[in-house]
Amino acid sequence: MSGIATTPSKRLYLMGIGGIAMGTLAGMLQDMGYHVTGSDTQLYPPMSTFLERKQIPVLPGYAAENIRAARPEMVIVGNVIRKDNPEAQEAAALEIPMISMPQALERFVLYRHRSLVVCGTHGKTTTTGLLGFVLETAELDPSVFIGGFVKNWDRSYRIGSGPYMALEGDEYDTAFFDKGPKFLHYQPWAVILTSIEFDHADIYRDIGHIEEAFRRLCRLIPQDGLLVTCGDDSRCLDAAKECRAEVVTYGRGPDCHWRLDRVEPLEGRVCLTVRDPFGGSTSWESPLLGRHNALNTLGVLALCRELGIPDEAVQEALRRFEGMRRRQDILYQDGSITIIDDFAHHPTAVRETVRAIKECYPHSRLLAVFEPRTNTSRRRFFQETYPEAFTEADWVGIKEPAGFHAIPSEERLDTRALVHEIARRGIPAQLYREDDPVVLDLMVRIRPGDTLLLMSNGSMDDVPRRLAQACQDAFGSQGRRPALHGG
Numbered sequence: 001m002s003g004i005a006t007t008p009s010k011r012l013y014l015m016g017i018g019g020i021a022m023g024t025l026a027g028m029l030q031d032m033g034y035h036v037t038g039s040d041t042q043l044y045p046p047m048s049t050f051l052e053r054k055q056i057p058v059l060p061g062y063a064a065e066n067i068r069a070a071r072p073e074m075v076i077v078g079n080v081i082r083k084d085n086p087e088a089q090e091a092a093a094l095e096i097p098m099i100s101m102p103q104a105l106e107r108f109v110l111y112r113h114r115s116l117v118v119c120g121t122h123g124k125t126t127t128t129g130l131l132g133f134v135l136e137t138a139e140l141d142p143s144v145f146i147g148g149f150v151k152n153w154d155r156s157y158r159i160g161s162g163p164y165m166a167l168e169g170d171e172y173d174t175a176f177f178d179k180g181p182k183f184l185h186y187q188p189w190a191v192i193l194t195s196i197e198f199d200h201a202d203i204y205r206d207i208g209h210i211e212e213a214f215r216r217l218c219r220l221i222p223q224d225g226l227l228v229t230c231g232d233d234s235r236c237l238d239a240a241k242e243c244r245a246e247v248v249t250y251g252r253g254p255d256c257h258w259r260l261d262r263v264e265p266l267e268g269r270v271c272l273t274v275r276d277p278f279g280g281s282t283s284w285e286s287p288l289l290g291r292h293n294a295l296n297t298l299g300v301l302a303l304c305r306e307l308g309i310p311d312e313a314v315q316e317a318l319r320r321f322e323g324m325r326r327r328q329d330i331l332y333q334d335g336s337i338t339i340i341d342d343f344a345h346h347p348t349a350v351r352e353t354v355r356a357i358k359e360c361y362p363h364s365r366l367l368a369v370f371e372p373r374t375n376t377s378r379r380r381f382f383q384e385t386y387p388e389a390f391t392e393a394d395w396v397g398i399k400e401p402a403g404f405h406a407i408p409s410e411e412r413l414d415t416r417a418l419v420h421e422i423a424r425r426g427i428p429a430q431l432y433r434e435d436d437p438v439v440l441d442l443m444v445r446i447r448p449g450d451t452l453l454l455m456s457n458g459s460m461d462d463v464p465r466r467l468a469q470a471c472q473d474a475f476g477s478q479g480r481r482p483a484l485h486g487g
Contacts, residue, residue, distance in 0.1 A: 013070050014038035015087050016078025017058055020147045021170070021182075023047040024156040025076065025101055026056050028145070029108065031159055037070050039063075039087065044459035046149050046325050050156075064090035072096060076104045083176045100175035102185035105145060110165055113143055115187045116303070119169030119217060120194030120230075122349050126288065127192060127296040128168040129324045130317070134300060135164055137317035138309045142166055148343070149325035164307075171213050173203050181213045188217065190226040190306075192299045196235035199346055202375040211235055218243040228303045230295060231256035248277070248306060250298045258302045263294045265359065274298060282311070286318050289328065290356025292349075328353065332468035334475050336448040338364070341464040344455040345374050347382045351389035357453050358392040364451040369397040369432075369442070369463070371456035372413055378404060379411050386413075387421040390429075393453075395445070396422050399432040399460065439466045443474065 012029055016022050017038025027050065030036045039059040043051070051058055059066045067075070067090040075091045075098045082088075091098055099107070118128040125148040132144035133152060141162035147170065149156050169183030169191070196214055198207045214235075221227055223244045229236045231249030240247045250258035261281070262273040272284045272294055286297045297318070304314050323329075332339040338361065344353040350370060358366050368390055372378045378401060390396045398415050405412070415431055422429040432438050438461075442452065454464045 011035045011070070011072045012037075012074050012076060013067065013072035013091075014076045014078065015062070015085065016040055016080040017051065017056070018043040018047055019078050019080060020047055020156065021101055021145075022076070022078040023051055024145060024147070025104060026051065027054055027155060028157050028159060029104075030054060030056060032108065037072070039066050044462070045465070050149075062087045067091050067094065067096070074099065076101060077175045077177075079173055079175050079182075081176060088176070098177075100178055100182075100185075102174055102182045105167075106185055106187070109143055109145070109159070110167075110187060112161075113165035114163055114189040116164050116166045116190045116192075117169040117183055117186050117188040117217070118166065118192045118194070119171065119183050119214070120192075120236075121171075121197040121199050121346065122352075123194040123292060123296040124168050124170075125343070126293065126324050126327050127194060127299060128166055130288070130297065130321055131192070131300050131303065132158060132166040133321050134304055134309065134314050134317040135162070135166060136160075137320070138304075138313040140164060140309075146324075148327065151322035151325060152320065169217070171210065172200055179203070181217070183217050184213075184220065188221050188225065190303060191217065191221055191228065192303055193218075193227065193229040193236050193239065194296060194299060195230060195233050195348075196239065197346065197348060198381070199374075199376055201379060201381050207235075211239060214239040215242045221245045226303070226306055228299055228306070230299070232295075248302050250302045251295060258298055260294055260298050263291065265289075270294065272297060274301065276305070284315060284318060287321055287323060289360055290352055292352040293356070328356065331464055332471045334471070336450075337446060337471060337475060338451045339464065339468050339471060340451065340453045342453060342455045343457055344370075345372070345377050345457045347385040347389045350386070350455055351391070353455060354390060354392045354453065357451060361451045364449055365394045365447065366392065366451050366453060367395045367397070367442070367445065368393040368453045368455065369399060369438070369460075371399045371401050371458065371460045372415075373401040373456050373458045373460075378407060378413055380413055383413060383418065386418055387425060390422055390427060391425070393427055396427055396429040397432055397438070397442070398422075398429065399436075399438060399456075399463070400434050401456075401458065402434060402461070404434060438463050439470055442467055443470050446471070 018040035037057045064086045118124045128146045129150045135142035141160035143160045143165040144158040145167045171181045173179045204210045225245040227243045227247045232251035249256045257277040259275040264271040329341045344350045419429040419431045
């Protein structure tokens, strides 16, 4: 039923509704007039507060009686749900149709638009958010679906009637009945491909397996479509060879169609000097800090020029874009202490985020706390890579996530060895076990002039918010500065 408008069910039930993608879909469907309920086991901000604000009922845990009580006409299954989930089994027994989150997007929203998919190992959330905001600023009335909250909108989606839909294209698997990448469902007409690195070891065997997923995506782009890809990434260029459509490259290299010549820091912003495919040189002010975000911005510039969006609209969007929640997000700032929350978890993302924050606060002592929470990061795949990621930090804390020691020791990231290796490189480091009082310890360590960067793809046991509140109680505040923004 891909790409076909249907008369959809009125009562929809979302299993795993607390995930950022599922919660985003829940909000979209409710705004479109459907009766939405769902269930999950763990909820934390920003999605928990979003669902509460939308008054979408969320049942705690999974139980067969939840399905019987809700009486849905269709069940949408998140990729955290296993085949033996009692609600999945009950829905099957009652012969209630079950579809995945990407299938639901196809069925209810995407069929009305040309699909602009942003994908890659790094930067896709911020890049999609910026692209969606540019489309809105250019009065193209887009629909947008992102794995993060756009601060200007205070939500992770937009429903529009214009020609385009911007989507964050996740390479993670779709559902227990569909182990392929989500982005293969998104009918791409144009794609921004930012990077390809090894990740998601629970889904992909090796880097070759991941590369094949992106090659499959590139094959889906129609001949009249467009691929905008990072020309500095050899794996992206290899995947681009599979594309029938026009390919436009961006990056720092001399062979890129769009070349980033210079990045100059301004107060809370950067100025990008860019050379376009026709040899023209233009300057762009952007709120997105760091080298990685300069390239993310360049990818958006390249696609927008191909779409015929005026440069003035793009610059206006960059001027007003407030960034994404949990991407270099300032939670607290007084005259001398700054606390920043970020989603970084892959070693490359950690390295670039630490570097960007240090560049922004060059005279500040940078304390970086990292929680290896993903299925890949909590295992040994990046044991030798993580120490280098913290080179720009002045002190490092490694926090073990909940359930960390349930992983067999021979598979598990050796956090003690990681802390030892960071310290061996001359950077003081501390290991926090699951029940250690992290906030209390950090409050003892904080000195005037410090910047604290907390990185996790989860809630980190609410440490960032609790630390910000503790600083507020202890030091007061002179007001929060507009947030930095990351990929």
